Amino acid sequence: MNAYTNPLNVHLNTAQLYALLADEPGRAAQTHLQPHLDHCSNCREEFEALRASLTGFRLAATHIALLHHPALRPTNRPLANPMRTRFFPFRPTQWAYGMATAAVVLGVSLAATHRPAPAANPAVIPAAGAASPLKSQAVSDEALLEDVDRDLSNSVPTSLEPLEANAASDVSRASGGASSQN
Amino acid sequence: MTSAILNSQAVSANSTERPAQLCVQLQAKSTALDSIETLHALYSQRIFRFLLTSLRDRDLAESLTQDTFVKAWAARDQFRGDCAPATWLTRIALNLVRDHTRTNRFRFWKNVANTAVDATEFAGFIPDRVASAESALSAHQQVALVWQAVGDLTERQRTVFLLRFVEELDLADIAQVTGMPISTVKTHLYRGLSAIRDRHRAASERLRKEAK
Numbered sequence: 111m112n113a114y115t116n117p118l119n120v121h122l123n124t125a126q127l128y129a130l131l132a133d134e135p136g137r138a139a140q141t142h143l144q145p146h147l148d149h150c151s152n153c154r155e156e157f158e159a160l161r162a163s164l165t166g167f168r169l170a171a172t173h174i175a176l177l178h179h180p181a182l183r184p185t186n187r188p189l190a191n192p193m194r195t196r197f198f199p200f201r202p203t204q205w206a207y208g209m210a211t212a213a214v215v216l217g218v219s220l221a222a223t224h225r226p227a228p229a230a231n232p233a234v235i236p237a238a239g240a241a242s243p244l245k246s247q248a249v250s251d252e253a254l255l256e257d258v259d260r261d262l263s264n265s266v267p268t269s270l271e272p273l274e275a276n277a278a279s280d281v282s283r284a285s286g287g288a289s290s291q292n
Numbered sequence: 293m294t295s296a297i298l299n300s301q302a303v304s305a306n307s308t309e310r311p312a313q314l315c316v317q318l319q320a321k322s323t324a325l326d327s328i329e330t331l332h333a334l335y336s337q338r339i340f341r342f343l344l345t346s347l348r349d350r351d352l353a354e355s356l357t358q359d360t361f362v363k364a365w366a367a368r369d370q371f372r373g374d375c376a377p378a379t380w381l382t383r384i385a386l387n388l389v390r391d392h393t394r395t396n397r398f399r400f401w402k403n404v405a406n407t408a409v410d411a412t413e414f415a416g417f418i419p420d421r422v423a424s425a426e427s428a429l430s431a432h433q434q435v436a437l438v439w440q441a442v443g444d445l446t447e448r449q450r451t452v453f454l455l456r457f458v459e460e461l462d463l464a465d466i467a468q469v470t471g472m473p474i475s476t477v478k479t480h481l482y483r484g485l486s487a488i489r490d491r492h493r494a495a496s497e498r499l500r501k502e503a504k
Binding site: 125131160166 | 492
């Protein structure tokens with residue numbers, strides 16, 4: 111008598127259950143395992159529970175992968191080309207931390223190296239200005255700025271000085287005339 | 293170029309070795325490897341599912357999915373067509389998982405905690421009516437139970453289990469992906485299934501006692 115046709119005999123082992131679950135051809139339904147399953151309620155219950163669990167597990171895995179798949183997330187655009195969208199061999203969080211650190215380092219180094227510009231010293235700059243075109247340009251700029259300052263500080267701009275000279279001569283002439291009349 | 297590959301493969305292939313399947317695989321290769329967009333569109337979801345269930349971390353799974361396709365695209369000339377493109381991609385993904393867990397062994401579980409997928413979230417995708425009428429456990433309980441049991445398996449057992457019962461690869465393909473002999477694959481598979489069996493029995497017994 112086949113051991114598996116009697117429900118009182120040994121229950122199915124893991125390999126036999128796997129053969130039934132995987133539905134391997136020529137091993138399960140066609141041979142002695144299926145008749146045992148038909149007669150043994152314990153094995154049948156266990157087989158059904160395992161089959162339902164594994165089916166559910168696969169379904170859940172598929173659904174959760176669909177939900178979290180980058181191309182299907184509502185907030186993301188479809189991922190057309192992973193080579194194009196993946197710029198750096200880092201994870202996004204690592205990239206963000208890296209960028210933040212770089213920004214802080216850059217800010218600190220800029221603050222440390224920054225010095226106020228030296229005051230314009232026409233006595234010194236021309237000597238240095240002869241050394242390079244950039245310095246000579248700086249000298250000419252400083253001279254121009256000084257001219258502008260001087261113009262602004264004067265009550266009469268340089269460009270109007272000839273007119274002021276004429277006006278002064280007119281005034282002196284007028285005052286001379288008045289004194290001669292006196 | 294594609295026709296040249298097809299001809300060379302056809303000549304080198306053993307004519308008695310699943311000719312129809314080989315033909316389908318070669319056609320799949322010629323279409324899938326024409327562009328990285330096609331390759332990604334055809335297989336990214338599947339690779340992401342494998343990585344997500346293996347690593348249980350969304351960010352990491354997403355990152356390694358992209359790495360898989362970048363590596364595959366760079367090495368597409370080495371694909372000989374002796375297996376399905378999905379199997380080849382799964383092998384690349386598994387190597388990336390192994391590299392990652394090897395180099396980040398100490399940081400791995402800490403990182404995983406940030407975007408981890410837990411049993412409740414995982415089981416929430418299954419409606420309760422899927423449960424077997426003969427089972428004392430609800431569908432949510434069944435799926436959560438498998439999720440926890442798979443988490444307690446060794447790395448190899450988990451990989452083999454997922455490749456068989458989630459990715460539905462046959463034993464020969466699993467052996468090819470993992471680089472293990474078929475007998476070893478079977479051993480890991482039975483141990484994984486046995487662990488789930490034990491959990492099922494314990495949970496059912498507990499429920500029965502509570503019902504009494």
